[in-house]
Amino acid sequence: MTGEERVDVAVVGAGLAGLAAARALTAAGRRPVLVDKGRRPGGRCATRSLGGAVVDTGAQFFTVRSDAFARLVADLRADGCPIREWSQGFARAGSVTDGPDGADASSDGHPRHSVTGGMNGLAAALARDLAVRPGTRALAVRPRGAGWVLDLLDGDGPRRVEAGAVVLTAPVPQSLALLGAGGVEVADLARLRGLTYEPCLTLMVALDRPAALPGPGGVQFAAGPVGWLADNVAKGASAEPALTVHASGDLSEAAYDLDGDRVTALLLDAVAPWLRGARPVTTDLFRWRYSKPRTPADDGAVAVVDGLVLAGDALAGAKVEGAVTSGLRAAGLLTGG
Ligand SMILES: Cc1cc2nc3c(=O)[nH]c(=O)nc-3n(C[C@H](O)[C@H](O)[C@H](O)COP(=O)(O)OP(=O)(O)OC[C@H]3O[C@@H](n4cnc5c(N)ncnc54)[C@H](O)[C@@H]3O)c2cc1C
Structure with missing residues (x-):
């Protein structure tokens, strides 16, 4: 992007909402360009390497409830995305x-899906054939004539892009900050400001041998310092033994700014009884400032003004499916679909 490039639709955020929106816009004949401050598409649908292991750090699995999402998942599978049924509870x-x-063990008969090689594969499959510009941070979105100007910052410095329409899919507080920086008035501001998110401290742990968690390799905890514990081999992400440990919402809130070594020691101590003698080889701590929307809305997406739409998981029931649903709705608002 150099100078005042003009694009048809600028999509801020190449997480699942932004990618789903861009796919649907493309299918409707529009030409979206996605910008994301991260190094690769996916946002909270994230997978990281830890030594030789592969660890899902954000979304762990997904369910498929709506027909639209089922069709999209079928299309992605047909294109070779290795989506697998991990469990039914x-x-x-x-x-x-x-x-x-x-x-x-609990099973409700409803499939939970993961992706062989890691959940980020879902985003990679959605991103195929889309114009994604990683490492590009949006700083402000301001009106100009019948369209919009985005102030961006990438590895080459600041730049501007003009867009006929804009879809904002960052977590809502971040999208509102972009609009605030550009002086855009938002009618529904008080309600949208009420969309807040839990933080989540995530510990990745590579082990010297499998931990043998109870089947199917994921454990949900009702209380205590850990909310979720998963075996990345069992879910098909990793060939080498590695765990994902999600601190509980309460601990993540209380310890978010604590020194990383202290949080790591605390979480390792908490999961020790589950390791059955396996020893941690490498660890890494990741902090999600915006993890899960506390009280998601059900708008789908919000047309802030003509040609500017706000989307993301907080507007469609949260989770992977909510993010995709919101992206599809955002595209529909721009294309009349
Ligand atoms: C720890 C954790 C566990 C989870 N577990 C599950 C689960 O098991 N099952 C499930 O269904 N869901 C789960 N989720 C939720 C799921 O990951 C999200 O609902 C979904 O991925 C959100 O997608 P999104 O596109 O709305 O937002 P995001 O994924 O947050 O995408 C927004 C994108 O915007 C980019 N961005 C932000 N600001 C800017 C800016 N100024 N300029 C450019 N780019 C910007 C970000 O880099 C990001 O890529 C989990 C999430 C977390 C964090």
Whole structure:
């Protein structure tokens, strides 16, 4: 992007909402360009390497409930995206500190899907053939004539792009900040400001041998310092043994700014009874400032003004499917679909 490039539709955020929006816009004959401050598409649908292991750090699995999402998943599978059914429920336990003996397997017959090689593969499949510009941060969105100007910052410095229409898919507080910086008035501001998110501290742990978590390799905890524990081999992400540990909402809130070594030690201590003698080889701590919307809305997406749409998981029931649903709705608002 150099100088005052003009694009048809600028999509800020190449997470699942932005990617789904861009796919639907393309299918409707529009020419979207996505910008994302991250190094690759996916946002919270994220997978990282840890030594030789592969770890899903954000979304762990997804469910498919709507016909539109089922069609999209079928299309992605047909294109070669290795989506697999991981389970029909997970083990449940009171607190991680109680150890694995009290964990109960639970199945509700509803498939939970993961992606072989890691959940980010879902985003990579959605991004295929789309114009995605990673490493590009939007700073402000301001009106100009019948369209919009975006102030951007990438590795080459600041630049501007003019867009006929804009879809904002960052977490809502971040999207509102972009509009605020550009002086755009938002009618529904008080309600949109009420869309807040839990943080999540995520510990990635590569092990010297498998931890043998109870089947199917994911455990949900009702209370205590850990909310979720997953075996990345069991879910098909990794060939090498590695765990994902999501701190509970309460701990993530309380310890968000604590020193990383202290948080790591605390979480490792909490999961120790579940390791069955396996030893951590490498760890890495990741902090999600915006993890899950606390009280998601059901608008789908919001047309802030003509030609500017706000989307993202907080507007369509949260989760992977909510993000995709919101992106599809945002495209519909721009194309009359
Ligand atoms: C720890 C964790 C566990 C989860 N577990 C599950 C689960 O098991 N199942 C499930 O269904 N869902 C889960 N989720 C939720 C799921 O990941 C999200 O609902 C979904 O990925 C959100 O997609 P999105 O496109 O709305 O937002 P995001 O993925 O947040 O995408 C927004 C994008 O905008 C970019 N961005 C932000 N600001 C700017 C800017 N100024 N300029 C340029 N780019 C910008 C970001 O880099 C990001 O890529 C989990 C999330 C987390 C964090």
